[in-house]
Amino acid sequence: MTDAQWEALSNQAVAVAGVVYFLALLAHLVEWEALRRIPVEESSSPRKVALLERLGVMLTALACGIHFVALLGRGMAADPNRVPWGNMYEFTLAGSFFVTLLYLVLYRRFSLSWMAPIVVGFVLSTMMLAVVWLYSPVAPLTEALYSPWLVIHVVSAVIATGAFTLGGIASALYLLKDRRERRKPEDQPHTGYLARVPSTTTLDRVSYRLHAFGFPVWTFAVLITGPIWAHEAWSSYWNWDPKEVWAFITWVVYAAYLHARTTAGWRGRNAAIIALIGLATLWFNFIGINFFADSSQHSYAGDAPDVITTEPYSARA
Amino acid sequence: MTQSEGARSRGRASELGVVELLRWTWRQLTSMRTALVLLLLLALAAVPGSVIPQEDVDSLATSRWQDAHPTLTPVYERLGLFSVYDSPWFAAIYLLLMISLVGCIIPRTGVYWRALRARPPRAPRNLTRLPDHTTYESDLEPQAALELAGRVLKERRYRVEAGADAQSSDGAGWVAAERGYLREAGNLLFHLSILVVLVGFAMGSLFGYKGGVIVVVGNGFSNNLTQYDEFVPGSLFREEWMEPFAFDITGFDIEWLTSGRAAGQARKFVSHLTFTEYPGAKEQEYDLRVNHPLSIGGTDIFLIGHGYAPVITIRDGNGDVAYSGPTVFLPTDATFRSFGVVKAPDAQPEQLALEGELYPTFGFEADGIGPYSAFGDALDPVISMTVWTGDLGLDDGVSQSVYVLDTSAAEQVTKEDGSMFRLDLRPGEEAELPDGLGTVSFDGLERWNKIQISRTPGMLVALTGVCLALLGLIGSLYIRPRRVWVRTRRTAGRTIVEVGGLDRSSGGDVAAELDEIVRSMNEHERDGDDEGAEVSRQ
Numbered sequence: 001m002t003d004a005q006w007e008a009l010s011n012q013a014v015a016v017a018g019v020v021y022f023l024a025l026l027a028h029l030v031e032w033e034a035l036r037r038i039p040v041e042e043s044s045s046p047r048k049v050a051l052l053e054r055l056g057v058m059l060t061a062l063a064c065g066i067h068f069v070a071l072l073g074r075g076m077a078a079d080p081n082r083v084p085w086g087n088m089y090e091f092t093l094a095g096s097f098f099v100t101l102l103y104l105v106l107y108r109r110f111s112l113s114w115m116a117p118i119v120v121g122f123v124l125s126t127m128m129l130a131v132v133w134l135y136s137p138v139a140p141l142t143e144a145l146y147s148p149w150l151v152i153h154v155v156s157a158v159i160a161t162g163a164f165t166l167g168g169i170a171s172a173l174y175l176l177k178d179r180r181e182r183r184k185p186e187d188q189p190h191t192g193y194l195a196r197v198p199s200t201t202t203l204d205r206v207s208y209r210l211h212a213f214g215f216p217v218w219t220f221a222v223l224i225t226g227p228i229w230a231h232e233a234w235s236s237y238w239n240w241d242p243k244e245v246w247a248f249i250t251w252v253v254y255a256a257y258l259h260a261r262t263t264a265g266w267r268g269r270n271a272a273i274i275a276l277i278g279l280a281t282l283w284f285n286f287i288g289i290n291f292f293a294d295s296s297q298h299s300y301a302g303d304a305p306d307v308i309t310t311e312p313y314s315a316r317a
Numbered sequence: 318m319t320q321s322e323g324a325r326s327r328g329r330a331s332e333l334g335v336v337e338l339l340r341w342t343w344r345q346l347t348s349m350r351t352a353l354v355l356l357l358l359l360a361l362a363a364v365p366g367s368v369i370p371q372e373d374v375d376s377l378a379t380s381r382w383q384d385a386h387p388t389l390t391p392v393y394e395r396l397g398l399f400s401v402y403d404s405p406w407f408a409a410i411y412l413l414l415m416i417s418l419v420g421c422i423i424p425r426t427g428v429y430w431r432a433l434r435a436r437p438p439r440a441p442r443n444l445t446r447l448p449d450h451t452t453y454e455s456d457l458e459p460q461a462a463l464e465l466a467g468r469v470l471k472e473r474r475y476r477v478e479a480g481a482d483a484q485s486s487d488g489a490g491w492v493a494a495e496r497g498y499l500r501e502a503g504n505l506l507f508h509l510s511i512l513v514v515l516v517g518f519a520m521g522s523l524f525g526y527k528g529g530v531i532v533v534v535g536n537g538f539s540n541n542l543t544q545y546d547e548f549v550p551g552s553l554f555r556e557e558w559m560e561p562f563a564f565d566i567t568g569f570d571i572e573w574l575t576s577g578r579a580a581g582q583a584r585k586f587v588s589h590l591t592f593t594e595y596p597g598a599k600e601q602e603y604d605l606r607v608n609h610p611l612s613i614g615g616t617d618i619f620l621i622g623h624g625y626a627p628v629i630t631i632r633d634g635n636g637d638v639a640y641s642g643p644t645v646f647l648p649t650d651a652t653f654r655s656f657g658v659v660k661a662p663d664a665q666p667e668q669l670a671l672e673g674e675l676y677p678t679f680g681f682e683a684d685g686i687g688p689y690s691a692f693g694d695a696l697d698p699v700i701s702m703t704v705w706t707g708d709l710g711l712d713d714g715v716s717q718s719v720y721v722l723d724t725s726a727a728e729q730v731t732k733e734d735g736s737m738f739r740l741d742l743r744p745g746e747e748a749e750l751p752d753g754l755g756t757v758s759f760d761g762l763e764r765w766n767k768i769q770i771s772r773t774p775g776m777l778v779a780l781t782g783v784c785l786a787l788l789g790l791i792g793s794l795y796i797r798p799r800r801v802w803v804r805t806r807r808t809a810g811r812t813i814v815e816v817g818g819l820d821r822s823s824g825g826d827v828a829a830e831l832d833e834i835v836r837s838m839n840e841h842e843r844d845g846d847d848e849g850a851e852v853s854r855q
Contacts, residue, residue, distance in 0.1 A: 079577070139578040143586060147608045205826065212794040216787055223783050232608050235619040235769040236527060237776060238518070240374050240402050242367040249360045256356040258794075263349040274357075281360075289367070 003077045007138050010073025014093070014131060017066040021124040024059035027052050028117040032193055040195045056116055057107065064100045067127075071097055077138040085154045086141045088287070092130035094154075095286070096123045098162035106166070110206050114197045118169050149229035156221035161282060163214030164254070168279035170207035171272040173197050178269055204268065208261060211275060215254050222247040246285035253278040346413070347420030355414040362410050366401035369393065373400055373549070415515065422508045429501045436478045440491035440802035444817030447802075449827040451835055455812045457842060459805035462814050463492050466803040469837050470494040475801065489806040497799060500822060503792020510789055513782030520775025524558070526550040527771040532566050533626050533643045534588075534764045539563035540616070545770075558772070562613045564592035569623065569764050573694040581651065583693055588620045588766050605768075615772050622767030624648045625655055627675055627700050628760040633664035634753050640664070643763040646675045647720060652690040653677045658722045659702075660709055668709045669754060671740070672722045673702030698762050702740045704730040704750055730754065797822050799830065814838075 001009070031052035038046070071093055074084035085094045103119045106112060112119075141150075178200050197203065226247070227237035238244065257274040260266035266274075345351055370378040379399055383390045397404030444450050455462050467477045475494035528548040532538050540562050542548060568589040574582050588605040594613055603611045611618040626643035633639040639661035646657030659671040678692035679699035688701055710723035717723060732738045732751055740748050740757055747758035798821040805814050816835055818827040 137578055140574070140582065140584070142582070143584050143607045146584075216790050216794065219783070219787050219790060224780070224787065227783075228780070229608075231617075231773075231776070232610060235610065235617060235621065235771045237521075237773065237779075240366060240371060245363050245367040249363050252356055252360040252363070256353055256360070259349060259353050259356065263353055265350070266353060 001076070003079055003138070006073045007077035010070045010077060010138075013066050013070035013073055014127065017063045017070055018124065018127055018131075020059055020063035020066060021120055021127065024056050024063060025117065025120045025124055027056035027059060028120060031056060032117060032196075035196060036192055053113055053116070056120070057104075057113075060100065060116070060120055061104055064097070064104060067093070067097045067100065074138060078140065080140075082141060082146075083151050083154070085150075085158065086139075086145060087134075087136050089130050089134040089136050091154070091158070091286075092126060092134055095158050095161050096126040096130070098158050099123055099126075099165050102159070102162045102166055106210075110209070111198075112206075114173075114193075115166070115169060118173075119166070122165070122169070144233045147229060147232065149225055149232070153221055153225040153229055156217050156225060160214045160218035160221055161286065163210050163217065164279055164282055167207045167210030167214060168276055170203050170210060171275040171279075174200055174203040174207060174272045175269065175276075177203060178272075200268070204261075204272070207272065207275060211254060211257060215258065218251060218254065222251055242289050243285060246281060246289055250278055250281045250285060253281055343420065347417050349421070352414065352417045352421065355410060355417060359410050359414060362401070362407050365398055369398050369401075371400060371402070373403070411515075415512065418508050418511065422505055425501070426505055429505065432501070433498060437476055437493040437495040437800060439478075439480055440493050440804055441817070444802055444804050444815040447817035447819060449819070449831055450815065450817035451831050452813060452815045453835060453839070455805075455814050455842060457812055459489060459807055459812050462805045462812050462838075462842075463490050463803065465838055465841055466492045466805075466814070466816075466834075467494075469834060469841065470801060470803075472837075473834065489804070491805075492803040494801045494803075495798070497796050497821065499792055500796035500798045501793075503789040503794075503796060506789030507786050507793055508789075510782045510786035514779050514786065515782075517775040517777070517779025517782055520778060521551070521773040523551045523553040524775070525771065525773045526554050526559075527769070527773075529621075529767060529769050531622075531624075531645050531765050531767050533645065534566050534569045534766060537563060537565035538768065540770070560614045560616050560772075561595045562592060562616070563596070564590045564618070566766055567591055569766060571623070571694075573692070581692060586620060586623060588623075588768075590618075615774060617771055617773075619769040619771070620766055621769045624765055624767075625653065625675055625677060625695065625698070626763045626765045627657070627698070628763060629659050629671070629700070630758045630760055631659065631661045631664060631669055631671070631755060632757075633661070633666075633669065633755040635665050636755075637665070639669060639755070641760075643765075645719075645765050650690075651693065653693040654690040656720070658720055660711065660719075660722070662709055662711045664755065667706045667754070668711075668727075669750075670705040670709050670722050670727065671702040671757065672705065672724075673700060673740070675700050695762050698744060700740070700742050700759055702742075702757075704738060704740065704754070704757075706730055706754060799827055801831070801834065 031049055034046070034049050034052065038049075071084040071090075074090050074093070075081055078084075078086070085091045099119065100123050103112060103115065173194075177194055177197055180194055181200065198206070222244075226244070230239060230244075231237040253274060257271055257278055260271040260274050370382045372379050383399075386393075393399060397406065401407055441447070445452065457465065463479060467479055470477050470492065473496070475496040476498075478493045479490065480493070481490040526549065528545040530538055530544060530546050538544055540559050542556060542559070566588055570585065570587040570589075571583050572585040574580050574584065586607060590603045590605050590611065591600050592603060592611070592613065593600055605611055605618065605620045607620060624645065624647060626645045628641075628643045630641040631639045640659060640663075644657055644659050646655035648655045653675075654677075655675040657673070657675065661669040674688070676688055676690040676699050677694060678690055678696040680689050680691040681687065682689065688699070705722060705724055705727040707728045708726035710726055711717060730738050730751055738751060742748060742757070742759035744759055744761050747756055749756050800819045800821060802817050803814065804817075805812055807813075816831050818831045820827045
């Protein structure tokens with residue numbers, strides 16, 4: 001296959017994956033709509049609902065596979081072939097792919113059926129945004145990006161982003177459920193989405209597990225592989241570049257989250273709020289910084305200046 | 318006497334007050350809550366540095382910003398907002414955090430040391446009061462069931478302690494078990510490693526240096542202060558630590574993409590170096606590329622930029638060569654349209670200077686765009702310069718940038734009729750200046766490389782620190798410390814086995830663990846594969 005064919009394949013795969021995600025979302029929405037009328041106490045859900053749930057998950061898995069083809073196509077379309085995260089569009093595609101993949105892998109282990117509509121909805125919208133706003137055709141990377149660290153550094157950052165995103169969803173649901181329990185402690189509703197979401201204790205634990213997985217991976221990406229690569233490419237392992245600063249901020253906020261979970265008075269609600277702040281800094285760093293701070297050496301949004309074209313500087317004679 | 322006693326007791330009271338205050342402050346500072354607040358503060362304090370240009374990161378952007386915001390600049394300067402990460406208030410936060418960290422881990426290490434050697438605590442009287450517990454009936458004698466529990470728990474790598482209740486007559490007893498001791502070790506390692514990282518980082522910024530130099534291809538560099546264009550030393554840096562290496566750039570290769578989406582981009586930059594580690598050492602060669610620095614001793618050498626240096630000769634009105642040589646022009650965009658200044662202070666009768674641009678591949682568009690560079694490669698280079706004469710401001714002793722022309726006391730050269738005069742030259746061309754000021758020739762085009770040289774001691778210390786921190790982190794997050802107790806008692810000819818567990822981390826699922834323990838005990842009991850159970854079976 002030629003590079004152009006690979007690129008066309010990738011674009012088609014993105015479109016098809018979008019449609020399949022949408023169908024999965026529909027299946028889950030119909031499932032939850034059906035569940036709305038059934039009291040939580042009724043342990044056996046109707047067969048129709050169980051079927052819809054399974055259908056939704058299977059469609060998500062199918063979409064995830066097609067999503068992978070889209071990424072593969074991007075990588076193969078480049079000359080020379082490379083990993084498919086050289087610009088914002090590809091990075092967003094890869095990030096949302098890992099969100100789905102992590103969700104599917106952990107689906108059984110953490111019984112994540114309650115998370116299905118949110119995850120699928122999130123991935124679908126992220127993909128849409130990427131196609132509409134961030135799309136850019138396949139192009140060779142700038143020189144500094146040709147490094148084995150591109151694979152290691154970015155893969156770990158993207159995996160951590162996926163885990164933090166799922167953890168953030170759990171934390172957000174924790175806050176919603178917690179608020180409802182506080183408002184009406186005596187007569188809890190017996191139907192509806194929030195009634196079926198697991199208890200706050202379980203939500204808190206799932207959220208913690210996901211964050212506890214993401215945090216070391218993030219540490220590895222941001223504080224080990226990042227500085228090693230920065231040293232090789234930019235001659236200094238920590239430059240206080242805006243992207244680095246925000247990655248550090250994210251790290252500190254998530255460290256605060258882990259501490260908050262073991263501090264009296266900060267458990268539960270406050271910890272969940274800190275987790276969401278962490279998620280906000282993470283996504284701001286991922287997208288926002290590229291547009292707000294044009295001085296970042298990480299700026300791969302739009303036509304980034306090549307690292308090698310030196311910035312004019314004022315040497316004294 | 319009463320008076321002095323009173324004074325003494327007052328003194329003691331205030332002393333006590335001070336000590337208590339200190340103790341209180343220390344307790345507050347080292348509390349988890351303070352650490353948490355400090356962490357959040359640290360995150361918040363790091364934000365301005367990513368929004369406001371930083372002196373150490375991008376001095377040019379900083380001075381531009383300062384020019385654009387004359388009213389804010391003095392305020393920001395006082396607050397240290399142009400170098401947030403060196404500012405006292407930023408340092409205050411992380412130093413407090415470090416004190417809090419040390420104050421936290423020292424006592425915890427002591428506690429951990431004692432806990433490591435302690436036996437698991439005896440079982441609570443009523444296991445069903447624990448949040449996670451389970452009960453089942455067994456055919457075994459209470460004592461045998463306890464032995465079995467001990468074995469199962471040991472298999473699951475628990476530290477096990479057995480005991481009997483003093484006042485019970487029916488053989489009731491308990492087994493206490495604990496595991497996951499390494500979690501706290503991981504936790505302590507993680508926090509200690511942060512100190513190691515800080516030490517490594519501090520070593521780099523105190524004793525290291527970072528400098529840049531632009532070297533025209535064909536020329537050389539030797540590592541001493543006078544050769545640098547820019548030099549940022551650490552605060553305790555000493556010049557004699559600079560390693561006495563030298564190198565020549567013998568060639569520079571570059572590959573321009575002429576087709577495809579990235580047409581106009583360049584890649585595969587290679588700078589060919591010959592270097593000596595110290596004067597008189599054997600000459601070695603190295604191909605310097607992006608992402609592939611050259612290390613000489615503790616110093617690293619990087620290729621971070623390139624550009625063009627037109628070779629320009631200025632002859633003055635007397636016909637003498639006032640200036641000749643390659644002049645570094647700085648690229649202003651990706652097409653390598655470059656800006657440069659040539660100064661000839663020795664020209665007679667008056668000083669001469671050129672200011673203008675180089676277009677590596679010249680293009681011209683009439684509708685207001687004017688001259689531009691169509692491509693980064695030097696396919697059709699043209700220099701287009703204006704000429705200045707008069708006082709260039711070089712004689713008053715104030716140092717001046719070689720890339721900026723001070724035109725305050727100089728006069729732009731015009732044609733005889735007063736209209737604009739521009740030199741537009743291709744390589745090999747020469748032009749005469751009006752008024753017999755002299756001639757200018759564009760003799761050829763050379764290249765320059767921007768080389769960054771840095772020495773960062775403590776880098777390996779910092780790296781080791783982070784790796785240890787990661788190891789400790791993994792231990793502290795994934796090792797699940799828990800306590801499990803098993804109690805047995807005899808009721809109506811049956812043995813009641815109670816199993817209770819306590820999660821000592823945050824996030825462990827003890828209920829599942831208890832289920833597995835009970836399942837394993839039931840399996841052992843059913844299979845009867847243990848002799849102890851066999852003997853005591855009724």
